[in-house]
Amino acid sequence: MASLPSDRLAVDPPFTHVGLDVFGPWNVKSHRTRANNIDCKRWAVMFTCLSTRAVHIEVIEAMSTSSFINALRRFLSIRGPVKHLRSDQGTNFIGACKELQIDTQGPEIKAYLRDQSCTWTFNAPHSSHMGGVWERMIGLVRRILDGLLLQTSTTRLTHEVLVTLMAEVMAIMNARPLVPVSNDPEAPEVLSPAMLLTQKAGAVPTPPGDFELKDLYKAQWRQVQGLADHFWKRWRQEYLATLQTRQKWKGEKRNVKQGDIILLKDSQVKRNEWPIGIVVKAIPSEDNRVRKVEVKIVKQGTIKTYLRPVTDVIVLLSEAETNV
Template sequence: MERDFYQDDANSWTAPLPFRTPRTRLPNNRNQALSRLESLRCTLNKRPEMERHFMDFMQGLFDRDHAEPAPALEEEECWYLPFFGVYHPQKPGNITVVFDWSAKFQGVSLNDVLLKGPNMNNSLIRVLIRFRDEAVAVTADIQQMFHCFQMREDHRNFLRFLWYRNNDPREPVVEYRMKVHVFGNGPSPAVAIFGLRASRELGFDKRIPCDPHVKSFLNDNGCSWVFNPPYSSHMGGSWERMIGVARRILDSQLTQLGSRPLTHDVLTTFMAEVAAIINARPLVPVSSDPDVPCILTPAILLTQKVGAPPTPSGDFGEKDLYRQQWKRVQSLANSFWHRWRKEYLSTLQCRRKWHSTRPNLQQGDVVLLKDPLVKRNQWPMGVIAKVHPSSDGLVRKVEVKVVKDGKAKVYFRSVTGVVLLVSDAVQQV
């Protein structure tokens, strides 16, 4: 999807259909689509108001250039989409034409050969948190969101449908095909949300270099980006240690569940409890001032509410792991809390890792790279091309020049990711 999603010459975003590989060839189901159209014609004849709404919707497709006359077929693979109309309970005067991607013909449907894609909808927790970002919350709806994304040219024959010429039931039936993604198929939600986020990110990236206000703000406030070298998560400091502690606890808990995995709802609720536990940790030392009884925590900054989240009454232990889902979540949350408290508190104790001073790495030193991706019996060696001292004068980041497949490459690494073999000072002696 990332490779085939692009913006065409008309500034329209184009996306393909995510087919499974391998897949079976689709049969020609034109007779099925024609039979469904005749059945729909009988329904519309009995309901004149529905017929008028249906014709208005189809005319809108043609007026917005969302559908086009289908070219003649030779031996290309194609698929004809049956369709029907549905009414929203709160919008009785507006009909929505839904294309039936699940209609089977000879035991196969178009949805059977397509990847559904991940669920990319925003979670309810993220939506509620964003409502507290600013003083005023604004909501909006994208009308016919799926139709905002063009279908790739070579995939449009899979979106053929039968309808009356000039949108007139008195005219003969002709073949059309959709030019956009439509409602009713499995991958359309994932494609639309992926396209919406990709277009937003690409558009924002294009505006940054040309926006003088952003540049002046960054310069006036001295903002700069500092990136950690690859394979050096320990340089993240306290936040990386918290990630490591939480990951170890979760891995241990989920591994012990054995043959009784968590459902999606239970896992989502459990992760919300875990987030509440982690965000309830203190950020500053406890104050002795009686006028400042509360402790600043990440949860206060996120929710602007003082106090720890309420804990359900009752005792929840291992006996509740196999009972009601809510009790199972509370038991897992209690287990996480006990282990988190023990392992997180130990990370707050001051201790020195290095007991002796070592000389800094220098430009020209020969080093061995600690690369977890190398194959057996391979020892990648290189020469330090440049060092990056920190504010205290100690070198913690280096650039290593290596020769691989006859080509020189430079890698950015932490000093913990290299092993000194020969010092440049020794070579000069």
């Protein structure tokens, strides 16, 4: 396993180095006509600080690059300037960008980022594990929210309720512990992203009273608290209970080299049909470990070249063996 990137260890203010992803959509009630309610879709953009692990969520309401820039501007106005943005090229993010008509390479976004002195880096395709620091959070939150809002589709959420719910979700996530809880009664409060952001040890107090499913059909503020309580219960069961030390990839292996004959993993084809190709370029990281390669394969009679992480290639013959 590689050393942590410099973004994760930089001594900078929170949200200086950020990973982002887009998730959703959900249907919300926009306004009422004489005949019925008008529904529209909403998405959310999650920004994750790579050093403090804090998260910030902004709701997007329009399918345009302008709406995404507005969300980015709201984030920068609240959290301050960002030096570096990171995101993956997975189907979720790329698909959301296409659905939102966001051109991450377009002149409008590039000009805005240039004015903000900010750079945007994309991980290699099919390598979401390289962005695990934010993929872990957004994958879990997406699963909980999708299941939660699917069950409560009859409550007719409004835009205001959804935005408030995202704020409650953000508070719950930022209150999670970053280090193991000590058994020492004299030990200080457990460190959390919220403590680093607010410089306050206490969590945001919840309104008095118990909130049940029946509250989803009452006043809007009770709807939000009922949904937030259900999110907390699933967050506690599906995330907090799994916090433990994980160690893997401790053994040293040979680097993939140019000229290696490989088998390229492809989840879109049936078994025994993975294409065989050759490594045409090995791309080393700063520690001289190769984690990305360019591979050439023949697909449907056409020679194609792909950029892939080494986790998606299986070396069949090394470069030295092919020359024998």
